[in-house]
Amino acid sequence: MMPATETTSPPLRPSGAPPHAARGEEGPPPVRARRDIVPLLLVPALMLAALPLVGSPASWVTLSVAGLAMGLMIFVMASGLTLTFGLMDVLNFGHGAFIAVGAFVAASVMLAMGPWMGSDSLWLNLAAVAPAILAAMVLSGLLGWGFERVIVKPVYGQHLKQILVTMGGLIVAEQLLKVVWGPDQITLTRPPALRGAFIIGDVAIEKYRVLAVAVGLVVFVVMQLALGRTRIGLLVRAGVENSEMVEALGYRIGRVFVGVFVVGSALAGLGGALWALYQETVTAAIGAQVMVLIFIVIIIGGLGSVGGCFVGALLVGLVANYIGFLAPKVALGSNILLMALVLLWRPQGLYPVARR
Amino acid sequence: MAEALLSLRGVETHIGRYHILHGVELDVPQGGLTMLLGRNGAGKTTTLRTIMGLWRASAGAVRFEGRDITRLATADVARLGIAYVPESMAIFADLTVQENLVLAARSGPPRAERLDRIFARFPALRRFWTLPAGLLSGGQKQMLAVARAIIEPRRLLLIDEPTKGLAPAIIANMIDAFRELKDGDTTLLVVEQNFAFARRLGDTVTVMDDGRTVHHDTMDAFAADQALQQRLLGLSMDTHQ
Amino acid sequence: MLRALLSDNLPRSRWLAAVLIVIVLALALAPFLFPGAKSLNVAVKICVFIVLAASYDLLLGYTGIVSFAHTMFFGIGGYGVAIALARLAPDWGAVALGTGAGVLVAVVLAALIGLFSLRVRTIFFAMITLAVASAFAILASQLSGLTGGEDGLNYRVPEALRPAFRLVEGDVLGVAVNGRIMTYYLVFLVSLALVLAMMRVVSSPFGSVLMAIRENAFRAEAIGYRTVVYRTVASCIAAAAAAVAGALLALWLRHTGPDTTLSFDLMIDILLMVVIGGMGTMYGAVLGATLLILAQNYLQDAMAAASQAASGVPLVANLLHPDRWLLWLGLLFILCVYFFPTGIVGRLRAARGRG
Numbered sequence: 001m002m003p004a005t006e007t008t009s010p011p012l013r014p015s016g017a018p019p020h021a022a023r024g025e026e027g028p029p030p031v032r033a034r035r036d037i038v039p040l041l042l043v044p045a046l047m048l049a050a051l052p053l054v055g056s057p058a059s060w061v062t063l064s065v066a067g068l069a070m071g072l073m074i075f076v077m078a079s080g081l082t083l084t085f086g087l088m089d090v091l092n093f094g095h096g097a098f099i100a101v102g103a104f105v106a107a108s109v110m111l112a113m114g115p116w117m118g119s120d121s122l123w124l125n126l127a128a129v130a131p132a133i134l135a136a137m138v139l140s141g142l143l144g145w146g147f148e149r150v151i152v153k154p155v156y157g158q159h160l161k162q163i164l165v166t167m168g169g170l171i172v173a174e175q176l177l178k179v180v181w182g183p184d185q186i187t188l189t190r191p192p193a194l195r196g197a198f199i200i201g202d203v204a205i206e207k208y209r210v211l212a213v214a215v216g217l218v219v220f221v222v223m224q225l226a227l228g229r230t231r232i233g234l235l236v237r238a239g240v241e242n243s244e245m246v247e248a249l250g251y252r253i254g255r256v257f258v259g260v261f262v263v264g265s266a267l268a269g270l271g272g273a274l275w276a277l278y279q280e281t282v283t284a285a286i287g288a289q290v291m292v293l294i295f296i297v298i299i300i301g302g303l304g305s306v307g308g309c310f311v312g313a314l315l316v317g318l319v320a321n322y323i324g325f326l327a328p329k330v331a332l333g334s335n336i337l338l339m340a341l342v343l344l345w346r347p348q349g350l351y352p353v354a355r356r
Numbered sequence: 357m358a359e360a361l362l363s364l365r366g367v368e369t370h371i372g373r374y375h376i377l378h379g380v381e382l383d384v385p386q387g388g389l390t391m392l393l394g395r396n397g398a399g400k401t402t403t404l405r406t407i408m409g410l411w412r413a414s415a416g417a418v419r420f421e422g423r424d425i426t427r428l429a430t431a432d433v434a435r436l437g438i439a440y441v442p443e444s445m446a447i448f449a450d451l452t453v454q455e456n457l458v459l460a461a462r463s464g465p466p467r468a469e470r471l472d473r474i475f476a477r478f479p480a481l482r483r484f485w486t487l488p489a490g491l492l493s494g495g496q497k498q499m500l501a502v503a504r505a506i507i508e509p510r511r512l513l514l515i516d517e518p519t520k521g522l523a524p525a526i527i528a529n530m531i532d533a534f535r536e537l538k539d540g541d542t543t544l545l546v547v548e549q550n551f552a553f554a555r556r557l558g559d560t561v562t563v564m565d566d567g568r569t570v571h572h573d574t575m576d577a578f579a580a581d582q583a584l585q586q587r588l589l590g591l592s593m594d595t596h597q
Numbered sequence: 598m599l600r601a602l603l604s605d606n607l608p609r610s611r612w613l614a615a616v617l618i619v620i621v622l623a624l625a626l627a628p629f630l631f632p633g634a635k636s637l638n639v640a641v642k643i644c645v646f647i648v649l650a651a652s653y654d655l656l657l658g659y660t661g662i663v664s665f666a667h668t669m670f671f672g673i674g675g676y677g678v679a680i681a682l683a684r685l686a687p688d689w690g691a692v693a694l695g696t697g698a699g700v701l702v703a704v705v706l707a708a709l710i711g712l713f714s715l716r717v718r719t720i721f722f723a724m725i726t727l728a729v730a731s732a733f734a735i736l737a738s739q740l741s742g743l744t745g746g747e748d749g750l751n752y753r754v755p756e757a758l759r760p761a762f763r764l765v766e767g768d769v770l771g772v773a774v775n776g777r778i779m780t781y782y783l784v785f786l787v788s789l790a791l792v793l794a795m796m797r798v799v800s801s802p803f804g805s806v807l808m809a810i811r812e813n814a815f816r817a818e819a820i821g822y823r824t825v826v827y828r829t830v831a832s833c834i835a836a837a838a839a840a841v842a843g844a845l846l847a848l849w850l851r852h853t854g855p856d857t858t859l860s861f862d863l864m865i866d867i868l869l870m871v872v873i874g875g876m877g878t879m880y881g882a883v884l885g886a887t888l889l890i891l892a893q894n895y896l897q898d899a900m901a902a903a904s905q906a907a908s909g910v911p912l913v914a915n916l917l918h919p920d921r922w923l924l925w926l927g928l929l930f931i932l933c934v935y936f937f938p939t940g941i942v943g944r945l946r947a948a949r950g951r952g
Contacts, residue, residue, distance in 0.1 A: 091724070159719065171923055295725075339728065
């Protein structure tokens with residue numbers, strides 16, 4: 001619940017008390033909105049359930065951190081996709097192209113900054129990684145803008161054509177990546193500051209995973225703040241519910257959509273860069289590979305819901321790591337099973353988006 | 357009668373393969389309240405949506421303050437000072453009451469005196485200020501929908517069936533609200549099925565049937581001619597008092 | 598007779614009819630017209646992919662749903678025969694058992710996926726089939742004890758299909774009728790039967806309901822058709838046909854692995870065939886599959902030559918590299934979806950309309 005004075009727009013009532021101060025005279029205080037927290041509780045529940053199965057607490061901590069890191073990276077990549085779907089009913093199968101471009105651009109920049117990347121100084125390492133990630137985001141965002149204009153715009157409202165055309169866009173983009181960067185995979189080494197692990201007692205936590213968790217959480221918090229506390233965020237949330245009414249209030253929702261598309265693409269680029277550093281290799285197929293997980297995540301979360309996407313990503317990351325440890329052969333199958341279970345429970349996903 | 361703020365000439369609208377409006381003629385006089393009446397499926401809602409640019413007229417012209425707005429995008433129509441309250445109310449259920457109103461106030465934060473007037477008229481909005489609008493009752497949602505349309509001064513309000521499913525006390529409240537608006541400088545075009553309500557508020561009447569406008573009149577003359585009502589609407593207003 | 602065979606679904610264009618006759622005749626006489634291992638291999642692939650593309654058209658063109666799991670069903674059929682032949686004796690019983698089991702698994706899986714995802718929104722179907730298919734591909738390469746993993750399975754086929762087998766002593770029209778040719782005709786005839794059967798399906802009342810659902814799902818539901826059931830049944834039929842196609846290819850190749858059956862590249866090929874050939878026509882699948890397989894096998898050589906010629910110009914040489922041919926197909930695909938949604942068949946029929 002946000003008090004009246006916390007919107008980014010200036011306070012609603014510059015003079016006098018905020019409206020809810022008068023509540024007492026008007027009648028009983030309102031019932032608090034009941035937030036649906038059951039899906040949120042699934043994450044700790046899953047972690048607790050995994051503890052006895054994994055056995056060793058040290059392995060459990062390592063796996064949990066790995067799962068959260070993976071989940072948050074997927075969240076970063078998936079959030080833009082779920083928002084564009086919610087806002088304009090566009091499902092972009094070509095989203096993986098932005099991830100791949102982000103990975104390649106970041107890898108190129110980092111390889112070009114070889115000495116800084118190899119240096120033992122944390123600051124020089126970061127000075128190489130930061131511009132690489134920035135470049136990845138900018139180029140993915142630009143590509144997203146072009147993609148929206150050329151590929152997606154002509155097929156608004158036509159699901160079948162959308163799926164076909166955006167899939168075609170993915171094929172072409174993947175091939176162009178091979179034209180520009182060559183068909184072979186690029187090997188990347190994490191800078192020294194991001195290699196190795198923190199050792200606490202007998203628990204080992206990889207440094208890079210901590211960074212991935214931090215970046216993912218920052219993206220999530222910034223996104224929540226932007227959606228919850230800014231006017232643009234208000235427009236996006238309202239548009240997800242009923243874009244026609246947003247138009248009727250006098251806002252050009254198309255511009256908001258392009259903005260969200262570009263931001264979503266840039267985030268995919270960021271996710272691609274993080275993923276590349278995580279895997280330490282980059283191939284043109286990276287986008288298509290991750291897309292499978294992303295689809296599972298946004299289906300689990302409820303198409304269009306950022307909160308659902310967040311919970312879904314954490315569940316998928318955790319399940320992949322726990323099962324990968326317990327029964328490595330069925331790791332990806334386990335995510336399909338997770339998706340099936342969630343859909344049996346809630347056919348529209350964890351947080352179905354209210355629709356007109 | 358004052359000159360028309362809004363006028364439709366020969367408006368035809370298709371939705372998909374269906375031809376819904378067949379040459380609608382409508383004048384909404386400046387400063388008055390025009391009631392758009394007609395049986396279910398007569399094309400009243402489609403007329404409002406065509407004015408807003410939510411459906412495209414395939415022929416004819418929609419003029420607002422003398423300017424042709426037939427081809428304008430919905431957002432640009434709204435920016436001319438036309439507000440729309442759809443029948444479904446279309447409040448944003450996941451947004452709070454406050455957020456719904458902040459969004460509706462395009463040019464900046466809502467003005468305190470404006471808010472105070474709205475709160476005086478619809479106290480429930482003050483009470484549930486920070487609640488997601490989806491939790492409001494039907495009547496409260498309608499209040500929010502109307503409040504959203506008047507959070508800033510607008511030239512013309514298009515309101516689709518504001519009394520549908522509302523309790524009599526709330527309807528009385530709506531009547532007062534619309535009177536107050538009319539006494540200000542706001543012009544209203546209201547689609548209505550509740551004839552008692554229509555009669556108490558309307559200055560002029562346009563009746564639609566089968567996608568056409570079939571009758572224009574002042575409300576007083578129309579209310580007096582029961583045979584006409586019977587023919588055009590299939591029932592007399594008095595039976596609905 | 599011909600009309601009945603084609604289920605009243607005539608080409609409706611003289612050019613289209615001519616092209617179809619050429620394709621069918623060329624395939625029917627392929628061993629004699631184009632002797633040689635490579636060309637026979639191309640002919641088999643054309644037959645198998647015509648079945649795959651036609652069954653995919655049943656989904657994409659007639660039902661209006663996009664599946665990315667078609668190669669999964671193809672693979673299930675292939676692995677069914679492969680595993681049966683590798684584990685049991687190389688005889689017809691194993692072939693029948695493997696094919697039957699493959700078709701059964703494919704249909705059950707298709708029904709499950711359909712009932713799960715078509716209930717909510719068709720867009721779910723596209724996403725879920727993509728996820729399930731890639732999980733299946735990984736599973737197949739992981740369960741190496743059963744599937745041979747990345748290497749796949751090699752096995753012996755029934756005696757009548759082996760190269761050493763001779764149907765008649767001596768040559769027929771200068772060609773020795775050996776087991777390979779027997780296999781070719783098995784593939785050709787079963788493919789032909791499957792395509793004709795699918796044409797019957799789309800011309801049946803069931804097919805009309807599918808198209809009604811594609812045009813307006815809400816209305817079809819309102820009239821009283823259970824759209825989920827119809828779409829799911831269509832998906833099961835397509836899966837069964839794809840599984841049989843997989844079994845045919847398995848018999849021809851005597852090898853089944855992830856690359857030959859499950860790879861996502863194959864899925865893209867099928868998509869291209871149907872869209873470029875013309876969605877919702879069945880004949881489009883025949884044309885699309887034939888063109889694409891021919892191009893894959895012969896056009897790439899031309900691209901290699903062009904790339905060689907352009908070797909001085911760095912980026913252009915890369916663009917023309919035969920491995921990049923998907924780039925050009927992808928562009929063609931996008932243009933087709935935008936500007937020629939009815940594909941080659943639609944163009945040919947439109948040309949007739951004007952002429």
